Amino acid sequence: MASDKHKFILITLLLTAFLCYTGYLYISLPRKTSAIDEQSAAGKLVWQKYNCGACHQVYGLGGYLGPDLTNEYRFRDTSVIKLFLKDASIFTPVMPVFNMPEPEMEALLSYLKSLDASGKSDLRTFKVNQNGTIEQ
């Protein structure tokens, strides 16, 4: 039987480390938030409202029925993206016909722009190090 005292010491240590790690992450988030523009912040909520993430991924996370859209803004003309958001049925039977109102579309485009600027999701751009870690 392991002694209770040792268990309590161990759990206190682990909890302390966890809380420090968590607190550190909350305080020093990886990106500065001051530079955010309102429009793209609103666009992010549009993305959530229509649940685009059920079919599309951002940085490889999400559903898999449609393509990853992290860097969509770089590769597609905004007029084409707008066509997809209005009536995608001319391109694919899968994506819903959103008939998205103009202001939501503008906000979403601005979100896709900031998403693209945040980094690259293309896995071919990663370099593999000898110790098994990766970097871009």
Next chain:
Amino acid sequence: MEPSNNKQLNTTKLFIVAGLVLLGLGMIYGLTGAIQYLVPGFLKKYFSFEKVRPLHVSAVVFWIILGAMGSVLIYLQQHTGKKLHAPMLTKIQLLVFLFTILAILTSYYFGVFGGREYWEFHPLLALPILSGWILFLFNVVKSIGTLKNQPVYVWMWLTGVVFFLFTFLESYLWIFPYFRNNIVNDMTIQWKSYGSMVGAWNMLIYGSSFFLMEKISGEKTYSTSRMGFLLYFIGLFNLMFNWGHHIYTLPTHHFIQYISYVVSMTELLILGRIIYEWRASVSAARRHFHHAAYKFLIAADVWVFLSLLLAICMSVPAINIYTHGTYITVAHTMGATIGINTFLLLAIAFDILHETCRSFEHNNKLFNRTFFVINGSLFAFWISLILVGVMQSKWQMSEPRILFGAMMLQLRPFLISFFVFGLILTIGIVIIIYPLIKNQLLCYFTPTTNQDHTPTVAKESMSDNDLN
């Protein structure tokens, strides 16, 4: 609270019965989603994929959560030999969860979303879930009393209950613009919370499974042993720090990758132990294999091994770039939520629900056959998902890439086998759970004359005064 009659349906058992109904429903949604890969636009008008996916994922996640809560509430009473601290709260908790789950599934159908991965419902609906969980936490903590001299499963239950609350709250930090506005910040915190949340419900389910294992074998040594606690602490260490493997490719802090990579490798110790203990497990399995519940425990053991193997590979960043963003991730998620969580909860459901006023014997032969069909089809389902993932990975890494739509067409043969084995798996699981639910409900409406009010194990420890 009503009598905890072994053979009667009561509030705590209802958690598991309701969970089983959600499991059946969730798998039907899963099949609907899988068909949409094969027949683009299938049922698009009513069940477009952005509705079906959350319907599927939420239904099965709530099966896991209801099952985990029910198992803890029941086994905790069997462990202490006493009734729960506040039985009334359990009833409220159940009602809160059932109504909220109904509201969530209905809201998806009408296209109302919060749009976050896994918890795709409107954030307002998180409030009742949160309140229900707080009632659960209060009841569990009060019923446990002290942690002194407690077996490892009690530690696991407590850890699971507390960490679920913490990670659930953390997963809603996005409602504050400070956390939400930058996508990299948002995803970092989001996957920190999700990674640990899965660990939290695993703690609840593993805790209950250890309890059940000891109940069946009659040996009470493991749950107080050094090894038992060592594995618990390795599990907790991973719950806290290994979540980074979900976001190795996100341009976030580098140290998240390093910490997660190193911490994940400690899971090799768990893997090593499974291999080392293999012979002993096999001989124990021979002794108890006649138990329906034990069969599922053994099957889950095999799936722990397979899932852990896949998880450890995916935790190496250099391998992760080949599995990330593909169905290999889905293979891991569904392999673990079905092979481990669902199988363990089915073992628990059999233990808790099999004794009713009606005999279960006549189902034995069918059960055995179905059990093997379930395992075979799950394996084929899992391999199909991995193969889909391998094809997607090849595409992701190819230079230049063919069109997305053309790549999807190439996946068809594997997606067909994913659907077919998913269908067989669903039929198998429904055959297994249907009599469990039916017998409980039939007995509920046909009162028995048997007045044995005690849960099986508690019989030894409860005095008559403790009973209702």
